[in-house]
Amino acid sequence: MTNKEKVILGVIGADCHAVGNKILNHALTAAGYEVINLGVLVPQEEFVNAAIETDAKAILVASLYGHGEIDCRGLRDRCREAGIEDILLYVGGNLVVGKSDFTEVEKKFLAMGYDKVYAPGTLPEQVLADLKEDLK
Amino acid sequence: MTNKEKVILGVIGADCHAVGNKILNHALTAAGYEVINLGVLVPQEEFVNAAIETDAKAILVASLYGHGEIDCRGLRDRCREAGIEDILLYVGGNLVVGKSDFTEVEKKFLAMGYDKVYAPGTLPEQVLADLKEDLK
Amino acid sequence: MELKNKKWSLDEFNAIRAEVLKTWPTGEGVNFEEGVKYQETIPAKRHFAKLLVKAKKNGETLTQPRAGVALIDEHINLLNFLRTEGEADLLPSTIDSYTRQNQYKEAQNGIEESLKAGRSLLNGFPAVNHGVEGVRRVVESVDGALQVRHGTPDARLLAEITMAAGYTSYEGGGISYNIPYAKSVSLEKTIFDWQYCDRLTGLYAEHGIEINREPFGPLTGTLVPPSISHAVAVIEGILAAEQGVKNITLGYGQCGNLVQDIAAIRALEELGEEYMAKHGYQDMVLTTVFHQWMGGFPQDEAKAFSVISWGAAAAAFSKATKVIVKTPHEALGIPTKEANAMGLRTTKQMINMLKDQVFPQTKELELEINMIKAEARCILDKVFELGNGDYAVGTVRAFEAGVLDVPFAPSKFSLNKILPARDNYGAVRLFDVGNLPFTPDIVAFHQDKIAERAKAEGRAASFQMVIDDIYAISKGRLVGRP
């Protein structure tokens, strides 16, 4: 048994972009986290169930294919219903269809209850830094 | 002696772009005009003098280097003063510094007294067609 | 069901077809005989398979974008825009991700939300939901040849609907639309389901309708060595040919090193011809497709244009039959139609500037062609052996054994043991060959190449080198130096 902090990692919805997921998995593990990597094509309930089962501190959601707006809506509510309403929720990727003003996108996803919203092209270092800060 | 219609051709001002000049010279000659080609670096008075001396029907002014606005101003007045106020004046090239809305540029040069104003990239065929029409 | 690389009988096919057409209400709208009649009316200038044959004959490289939106009229407008403003030679209908997972209810929801929002909330065209009639409106309103492009493990109903509706090309395959596009769907199932699609295409061929089939070349699009994607492409070509497909386009995704990229397309065509002939599939046409850089793009549009141009140059020099084009918005999500058209025009200009130029046949190029072919033959022949002479069976066993292995694949059926990295000149090599059945001299070739780079950089090859390579292009380099 380890005492490492646990984070849930996965690509939400009908999305199967695996490269960033594998890199983030590598980076988080190297940084000392225990990563529960759900891989691609992950429905909302699987994120929540995994978080409850493992007592994870954060759920890191990726969406690369432009359906993020539909897929990510309601995840915070689902966490609340499951009794883990304070869990950290990060989301990042190509969250909407089309080139958009990122500030608008960020606003929208913050309003959905996500704690951090990442623009396309964000490097793992940024996520690690935020996680360290938020989990202090 | 030929009875061909005569046109004056030249690149105005401190401009030494010769390629288009040579091509237009070739195209006009092939189309049956007698071309008095003044070449590059032609001051306004040289255009006017050549037109008077040869009894030309049109002056075709090119300006490729962005100073067209300064160089071309006043040519119609000079023609008027020299007694050839009805001569056709065409102008074309990169007439202003910077990428501009061509409609604006055209309006400005028409107001200066030019009969036709050509955008960058105009092919000789267009000029030939206009000349034929205007000299009918 | 027993998986075999053997042409299905019509009875076998029809039994399954009855089930397939029931999986969503629009399936009822499919009538094969009527579909054949309709296909006969597609004129040559809008006929994908025929345009490819002509381009191959003339040594041309055709341009094709990716594009798809939720609603029919918007989709028509989008495609016509790309044809006129993008000067696209070939057109796609990229299918949305819900349809790819057979989640037609979610796709329906996406259509309705898109209607409400006044913009597409789907990342593609949900052809199944629109049904034969809806899809035909696209075929009839778009002035160009149309292909279905997707990433659907079970694409049987989609094939039925779009082919009956008049589409003349269909992308995908049992391996290439599983390993990079699914997590836990077995290869037995996807190969079987794609035999269905191929048998359907073959059935059209028996009725005189040539429909182009295109295995998806780039796989995960991330540092995939040419020999691996070529092995998959050749296998899928063979599986399609066995079911009666007569017009096949094999694909490859740009790696970035010019010599390797040109070598890859040449090797792909030669390997395809070689294995088709070897196994007796002869009365068919093979063409090639080059995919512009599939990895991460620079966010800056000026730099993205450079990446697009480089892909166009490699495509032109390789003499691929067509090129799939990226857009300057690539790093930022799904592009506007204007950005898509710009990528197309950039590519067209490059292809035209290079069409009269010939890349010299050098010993470096010959070496790359020979290496790719030797590696691919190692894999292909081992797959054939593992399947006791059957590529379908062999493929399943080969993935289990890691004889076939795709880097960065989401599927749990890919062993994920190999690790690719660039060599000192930017060519993609393997620093861990995993269980690939390479000969010792091939393994040594890769090790030497990686060692040369590691030495130049003063570090050992590691996963960090791979990560550096993955981010390199988007950071403005090809090789991810420390």
Added chain:
Amino acid sequence: MELKNKKWSLDEFNAIRAEVLKTWPTGEGVNFEEGVKYQETIPAKRHFAKLLVKAKKNGETLTQPRAGVALIDEHINLLNFLRTEGEADLLPSTIDSYTRQNQYKEAQNGIEESLKAGRSLLNGFPAVNHGVEGVRRVVESVDGALQVRHGTPDARLLAEITMAAGYTSYEGGGISYNIPYAKSVSLEKTIFDWQYCDRLTGLYAEHGIEINREPFGPLTGTLVPPSISHAVAVIEGILAAEQGVKNITLGYGQCGNLVQDIAAIRALEELGEEYMAKHGYQDMVLTTVFHQWMGGFPQDEAKAFSVISWGAAAAAFSKATKVIVKTPHEALGIPTKEANAMGLRTTKQMINMLKDQVFPQTKELELEINMIKAEARCILDKVFELGNGDYAVGTVRAFEAGVLDVPFAPSKFSLNKILPARDNYGAVRLFDVGNLPFTPDIVAFHQDKIAERAKAEGRAASFQMVIDDIYAISKGRLVGRP
């Protein structure tokens, strides 16, 4: 004055200098000794000549834009923008066309009209009018190495002012800034006036200040065969070296065929080294510059990016020391600074993606290199002979005789007898060699190449073929087919 390729005595130089400095009031502000002291303070990272030496050593290709506006502060902002947003490695100050014709009064008028209009009405930076003090504000406020780029037949006062002000590179030459930039100025005069500029540069060198000199490679920028521009570049290099210049960059403008372009830069460097050594100029550094496509551009920005990218790729593969960058607004006039920065970033991305790749040394490449060198040697040796061992005298006679001849030149001193056209692969050849002193086998080589194309197109070579070639790139092709 008697024109000779012989280093001027200091007395000769100083006598003329007194006159030059009187040609415009700002000439009084030039103090050579103070200029030397000021030059000593220019740090290496802003020193043009030193950056070139370093790039050559490291095998790098540096990027440089063209840019200049009328007013000092705007010019400073422009250059800093290109440095930060364009990632430019080297910076220019492109001089306006009035200054190029020594029309300082008109330039002053342009400055004043620009002040009134709130935008630059000049197409460049009028450095003479701004004087040493004004130009130094640029040197001190811009974070980069600076070069004067212009097209000035008599550039003596401009050289005095900008070198005293701290510029570390100066473009131009007695041939390359006459034939494409003047109509009726004699070569005797321009070569003499440029000996002055070279002698001035040499004088700085004698005082320990290395200032880079760059003959203008592309000449008329329109279908100039490499051997012709190379012959001019080598002659101007020799003339500069004789006057004591120690740091010379020879240039070439992209023709469009990749093999010919790579061969051209390699041949240029080799010819430069060969002739410098032959005539005993040895303690100097030779570098090369590749100009992206100088002919007509497509108006569409997407297509322009492709042309820019192709120039960047050729520059990178040729391993030129620097590349002069075009912009996506090229066809539309003088670009905005944003467009200029985009062209730079596109180019930088391409150079970085290609920096680790090596273009194979093939027999086609070797043939091109050898042809270019053989042709250039025919011209150079004939020029030397005509001048009885003096390149300055020989050049004047060679232009009279058509031994040197530049296509599409505005100058009446270029015979304009040769006619270039592309061959069937897009390389620039001559279908009329005019009076060029080529050997019969070289003439036959060109004739065969043109005949091959003419046959492929089913038409005879004619001026129409040349016109088609001139418009080809802007219409989206390299070879202007009927």
